[in-house]
Amino acid sequence: MNERDMDAPGTRANAPGGHAVAMDGFPPAPASRVGPDNWYRNPWLRWGFLNRSKLVKGTPVWRGAGPVSVLPRAEGGLGALEVEGADGAATTLDALAAACGLDAMLVLHRGRIVHERWLHMRPEQHHTTASVSKSVLALVAGILAARGELDLARTAGDYVPEMASSAMGDATLQQLLDMQAAIVRPPMATRPGAIGGQDGGVYEILGLMPREPGSPSDFYEWLLAKPRHGTPGSRFYYDNGQVEALAWAIRCATGTPIADLVSELLWAPIGAERDAWYACDETGGEMASGGLSTTLGDLARLGELMRAGGAAGSRQVVPEAFVADTVRGGDAEMFARSDFGARMPGASYRNFWWISHDAFGGFLAVGRYGQRIYVAPGAELTLVHFGSMEGPPPHPLDPLLGRAYRRIAQALS
Amino acid sequence: MNERDMDAPGTRANAPGGHAVAMDGFPPAPASRVGPDNWYRNPWLRWGFLNRSKLVKGTPVWRGAGPVSVLPRAEGGLGALEVEGADGAATTLDALAAACGLDAMLVLHRGRIVHERWLHMRPEQHHTTASVSKSVLALVAGILAARGELDLARTAGDYVPEMASSAMGDATLQQLLDMQAAIVRPPMATRPGAIGGQDGGVYEILGLMPREPGSPSDFYEWLLAKPRHGTPGSRFYYDNGQVEALAWAIRCATGTPIADLVSELLWAPIGAERDAWYACDETGGEMASGGLSTTLGDLARLGELMRAGGAAGSRQVVPEAFVADTVRGGDAEMFARSDFGARMPGASYRNFWWISHDAFGGFLAVGRYGQRIYVAPGAELTLVHFGSMEGPPPHPLDPLLGRAYRRIAQALS
Numbered sequence: 025m026n027e028r029d030m031d032a033p034g035t036r037a038n039a040p041g042g043h044a045v046a047m048d049g050f051p052p053a054p055a056s057r058v059g060p061d062n063w064y065r066n067p068w069l070r071w072g073f074l075n076r077s078k079l080v081k082g083t084p085v086w087r088g089a090g091p092v093s094v095l096p097r098a099e100g101g102l103g104a105l106e107v108e109g110a111d112g113a114a115t116t117l118d119a120l121a122a123a124c125g126l127d128a129m130l131v132l133h134r135g136r137i138v139h140e141r142w143l144h145m146r147p148e149q150h151h152t153t154a155s156v157s158k159s160v161l162a163l164v165a166g167i168l169a170a171r172g173e174l175d176l177a178r179t180a181g182d183y184v185p186e187m188a189s190s191a192m193g194d195a196t197l198q199q200l201l202d203m204q205a206a207i208v209r210p211p212m213a214t215r216p217g218a219i220g221g222q223d224g225g226v227y228e229i230l231g232l233m234p235r236e237p238g239s240p241s242d243f244y245e246w247l248l249a250k251p252r253h254g255t256p257g258s259r260f261y262y263d264n265g266q267v268e269a270l271a272w273a274i275r276c277a278t279g280t281p282i283a284d285l286v287s288e289l290l291w292a293p294i295g296a297e298r299d300a301w302y303a304c305d306e307t308g309g310e311m312a313s314g315g316l317s318t319t320l321g322d323l324a325r326l327g328e329l330m331r332a333g334g335a336a337g338s339r340q341v342v343p344e345a346f347v348a349d350t351v352r353g354g355d356a357e358m359f360a361r362s363d364f365g366a367r368m369p370g371a372s373y374r375n376f377w378w379i380s381h382d383a384f385g386g387f388l389a390v391g392r393y394g395q396r397i398y399v400a401p402g403a404e405l406t407l408v409h410f411g412s413m414e415g416p417p418p419h420p421l422d423p424l425l426g427r428a429y430r431r432i433a434q435a436l437s
Numbered sequence: 438m439n440e441r442d443m444d445a446p447g448t449r450a451n452a453p454g455g456h457a458v459a460m461d462g463f464p465p466a467p468a469s470r471v472g473p474d475n476w477y478r479n480p481w482l483r484w485g486f487l488n489r490s491k492l493v494k495g496t497p498v499w500r501g502a503g504p505v506s507v508l509p510r511a512e513g514g515l516g517a518l519e520v521e522g523a524d525g526a527a528t529t530l531d532a533l534a535a536a537c538g539l540d541a542m543l544v545l546h547r548g549r550i551v552h553e554r555w556l557h558m559r560p561e562q563h564h565t566t567a568s569v570s571k572s573v574l575a576l577v578a579g580i581l582a583a584r585g586e587l588d589l590a591r592t593a594g595d596y597v598p599e600m601a602s603s604a605m606g607d608a609t610l611q612q613l614l615d616m617q618a619a620i621v622r623p624p625m626a627t628r629p630g631a632i633g634g635q636d637g638g639v640y641e642i643l644g645l646m647p648r649e650p651g652s653p654s655d656f657y658e659w660l661l662a663k664p665r666h667g668t669p670g671s672r673f674y675y676d677n678g679q680v681e682a683l684a685w686a687i688r689c690a691t692g693t694p695i696a697d698l699v700s701e702l703l704w705a706p707i708g709a710e711r712d713a714w715y716a717c718d719e720t721g722g723e724m725a726s727g728g729l730s731t732t733l734g735d736l737a738r739l740g741e742l743m744r745a746g747g748a749a750g751s752r753q754v755v756p757e758a759f760v761a762d763t764v765r766g767g768d769a770e771m772f773a774r775s776d777f778g779a780r781m782p783g784a785s786y787r788n789f790w791w792i793s794h795d796a797f798g799g800f801l802a803v804g805r806y807g808q809r810i811y812v813a814p815g816a817e818l819t820l821v822h823f824g825s826m827e828g829p830p831p832h833p834l835d836p837l838l839g840r841a842y843r844r845i846a847q848a849l850s
Contacts, residue, residue, distance in 0.1 A: 089561070242464060307460070309463070
């Protein structure tokens with residue numbers, strides 16, 4: 025036995041019966057393999073988040089040739105901070121993170137790491153960001169718009185002729201960024217493993233489930249099949265299709281894959297510590313709505329970028345006006361009327377970011393199963409975490425995490 | 438039109454009729470898509486080499502957190518150097534590189550770049566290394582052996598019980614490294630796209646071709662199906678199975694995926710400029726015999742490592758004795774008796790490297806379709822190139838490349 029005989033982080037924890045380790049051995053024991061029937065439960069869910077590229081085809085996002093932007097460390101540690109636990113009684117931040125099934129957490133105050141927990145992964149590992157990917161695409165759109173390469177007032181159909189007659193063809197790019205295209209999800213097929221509400225068809229496209237005859241083979245086909253509902257700009261309707269439509273428009277406007285744009289416009293300028301990675305469909309099209317994997321440190325760099333109004337050091341990476349427009353928030357009344365109104369009272373949505381409108385000016389990028397960027401400029405706070413929280417959203421522990429963020433902001437203020 | 442409307446390098450060149458650009462547009466035009474019927478011809482072959490991760494699942498190889506080892510540039514340029522062309526008449530090195538379908542070439546003299554040509558790719562792009570991957574695995578084995586984690590005198594069956602009763606079970610790891618296990622390739626199925634002689638089944642495992650019923654689903658099953666032939670140590674038999682068997686033994690000896698070993702033992706210590714990438718089967722098992730993609734610069738760093746007897750700067754990365762044992766060469770008589778004897782007169786094979794036994798002490802790592810490391814210590818030369826040379830090996834232009842290497846070595850001596 026040597027140190028390499030230890031379990032890889034993130035594989036042996038939280039196994040709810042059955043085989044306790046995902047992909048265990050060479051070759052992996054049959055019961056430990058990640059497949060259509062188990063990928064959405066731990067330990068397989070976590071393994072899949074940490075090893076996305078072994079399950080799904082994709083493409084790296086080059087970090088560029090420049091130096092890594094260092095995230096300095098400060099004295100601190102919030103692990104013992106008292107927060108509200110699942111039973112309503114007080115617990116510690118560390119205990120809450122473990123109870124939620126988080127994989128790692130970083131808290132930065134004034135740009136310095138004051139708390140870090142690596143529960144089920146190492147700092148250099150990739151983890152899926154899920155819908156945090158959406159918030160990243162928005163920044164690309166904001167940069168391109170300021171450069172005159174994209175007009176957010178023009179429609180999806182203006183940029184992509186194939187979309188013109190589709191349900192989202194008459195939505196402006198700004199309406200897509202605000203989840204206001206006039207679309208609705210088609211009825212979900214009920215299949216083993218077909219959990220997850222809105223994402224019908226996506227798992228088949230990514231090859232995580234066998235494709236049923238006639239189901240879409242790529243994200244282009246998939247989004248063109250969205251049925252029409254109402255008129256654009258009349259309701260907040262959170263759906264991956266809005267994001268994939270914007271991604272398609274951006275590809276056509278620039279002639280460039282999304283991965284190359286994220287590399288050039290974000291990953292290189294922020295001094296990312298590692299190449300990121302996008303899941304792709306069989307055409308090589310990146311899943312812009314949920315396919316990005318990164319390190320947790322690079323997620324923190326994105327959060328810090330937003331906290332600094334789009335600047336990384338002395339360089340303005342995302343236009344300050346676009347960040348300000350995002351942070352100002354979206355149509356609060358429209359949001360209140362949506363499915364999310366009761367779940368997130370007082371919040372709004374703008375440019376693929378969630379705006380808390382809390383006492384700290386907080387805003388978030390949110391990904392299913394526990395992926396998060398929370399930025400609270402009023403507390404000079406950036407908090408990021410990855411998770412493998414089982415079950416369909418909304419997760420019952422999500423509100424606890426939200427209250428913990430504000431507790432941390434208070435403690436640091 | 439802006440600069441992004443330019444063709445991506447490596448897609449529009451050398452198209453032999455048909456659609457001139459691989460994966461052209463968003464979504465790609467049907468005739469431009471890379472699939473089972475066209476992947477082995479350009480422009481699709483080249484696109485697939487430059488975008489392997491979009492076609493095949495895989496895993497990144499972390500470069501580590503350390504600084505990039507700089508490859509300094511010197512005055513020079515060998516593009517106009519006179520070499521022998523395809524018609525026997527004199528031509529220039531640049532013209533030969535283009536005629537061969539090379540994608541990029543770097544020549545280093547005394548550790549400095551004296552010549553570089555980027556024909557169909559950018560310096561930061563990944564390219565498949567094909568069987569150069571074998572030579573990389575050998576270095577991992579050499580390092581582990583010196584650390585006492587691997588005993589090259591023990592057999593594959595000693596390390597992997599499942600292999601004990603297989604055709605390669607009684608081969609020592611050293612015999613595997615020298616391609617001397619007692620195996621033979623099963624008869625090849627004749628299918629469209631099933632070119633490539635020795636690699637029957639591999640394309641199905643990687644998902645590049647539809648899998649036929651009953652064919653192996655991963656590299657473990659695949660290598661266990663190799664028929665027995667003769668006794669170990671009696672003949673040189675170049676085959677991917679020998680490499681996959683060694684990879685399996687290494688995984689079992691260390692409890693660690695090959696990608697993590699390459700990261701820790703090679704990519705980090707040599708100061709690689711970018712994460713590398715391995716193609717994987719559906720178990721997440723790396724294709725150690727041909728699945729590694731890297732930048733050309735990192736291939737040059739590997740060549741320089743070998744030229745320096747296994748040292749990168751002041752750090753001994755690969756044991757000097759292992760490099761010396763490799764460069765000394767293998768059983769020349771056994772090699773002469775093999776299929777390769779006539780093709781490479783005077784050469785031998787040792788530790789997954791080809792030894793030229795030329796006037797410059799030259800040795801090579803060789804990958805199908807034009808991937809190469811040529812190191813000539815006598816001329817203080819390291820030469821690397823990537824290619825998309827169509828057709829099954831041996832390629833008719835290969836001997837010209839070999840003569841060009843020695844011409845370059847002469848010119849620099």
